[in-house]
Amino acid sequence: MDASGSWALALLSFSASGVARQPRSTWVGIAALGLVAVALGTVAWRHSHLRRRRRLQQVGTVAQLWIYPIKSCKGVSVSEAECTDMGLRCGHLRDRFWLVINEEGNMVTARQEPRLVLISLTCDNDTLTLSAAYTKDLLLPITPPTTNPVLQCRVHGMEVQGRDCGEAAAKWITSFLKTQPCRLVHFEPHMHPRSSQQMRPVFRPTDQVAYSDASPFLVLSEASLEDLNSRMEKRVRASNFRPNIVISGCGVYAEDSWNELLIGDVELKRVMACTR
Template sequence: MFFVILGRLVNINALFRETRLVKIHSLHIYPVKSLTGIQVPSFEMDDFGPKGDRRWMIVDADRNFATQRTFPELAKITTSVVDGCVSIRIPGEGDFTLKATDEELRVLVWCDWVKAHEGEAAASEALSRFCGKDLRFVYMSDSSFRRVDAGRVTEYRRVGFADGFPFLITSLASLQELNGRLEIPVDMRRFRPNIVVEGAAPWQEDHWRKLKVGEQYFDIVKPCSRCVLTTVDPDTGLKDPGLQPLRTLSGYRRTADGVIFGQNAIHESSGIIHVDDSVTVIESE
């Protein structure tokens, strides 16, 4: 539909698309890497990213990080945070509060050897029984420093045990577009974002470079390449035998960076963001 506005012929539908309100739909933190996340109404950001996000991790006997890629049943272990303490519930084992000991060790997450503190034995022993493998919880203290990928971020920035960057931003519209291609829809938990936005067009986030979220600023630094973890059902802890939704994404979302869903980001300063905060694109390609 076209109207003449101030002497110009304007496509009203296009104008609406350009001015649609983009805002935060939901916020999520993951106290333990690869365990269930927690949806929150707001979160504070510190030097690592979302406060408390992925400061705990699971390692095997070789001190190499363990995730749902190898142990999909980890999806069934829930987490909670009360008074700053992380608690987990392991099916058939019970509830445990994670506590770091003074025992230091170096652990491997992807290509990074990182200083960590071993967790108390009770939770690790219960986890090992649940997974049938010798596993341990480890904690990254404030004194440990793991650098964000220097090939993508020239500033000397840190990150916790997240795969590579402090934040993952995804779009509700992109998930809806993907689900239109799937026989069985999936929910956003498969993609483990920190910030989910609504109001953008599908895949519009591919072109974002800088955002203002509420009063905070974020730089988009790398598209997020997806792996078999997206094929794990977060309710059952079982992998989809047809490798969905990864197989469908591979058919039309493959780039030089991999099969893409979502964008990795870093924050410019500490602060707080909330659900329903506006999201303004400051810079795009």
């Protein structure tokens, strides 16, 4: 990404899993390709593959972690999260594991239905609550009944399955959007994920996602966002870009040079810039 432009985000891929913890003061640095976990802690950059544990340069601190359970709906701020092969997880919440589709099975996102960003979601034990202004809350089981049908869906033209969340969810979302009949589906562990490499050749064959566009993680720096806002008539927030990891304490567009990062025990590899 060019620091002279308006880029603010970078996409990152990963190869393993771990647990994100509360902030800590230990130094961390870039390690090998892949990722083990995401932490609220110090972020650093490594100069050399051969000296990855010797030459560490601190570049910032992870300030926020976000999970977006329903694609294009509001995010949930969390203080810790587990990394999985397909994005952040906190308790029952998984990043972009729920999807709104139309009658043809095609994804419906804020690109077509901007009102989706007004829907928020909370989780209490095994119950999801969908909320929106001037609309009665909808309570759903975190896991749809196995008697609900599994639907064939499409995300950016790629086939992927999802279990239907039922008539109540379909009516609630359709009523709120007021434009077209929609349904809500949920990705389950036994379902076959989408290949990130089929979306963007720069990803590895092992990188997979459920309903995310292409990458399981999206990173944003506060400095880049502030620089963008200095040139905007109306300020935008980090939530406008829907990042999973927000980093503070770094320079403007410094993330463009972070090809590999270590955050706590988490190893990240930068894959591509996000067009947002």
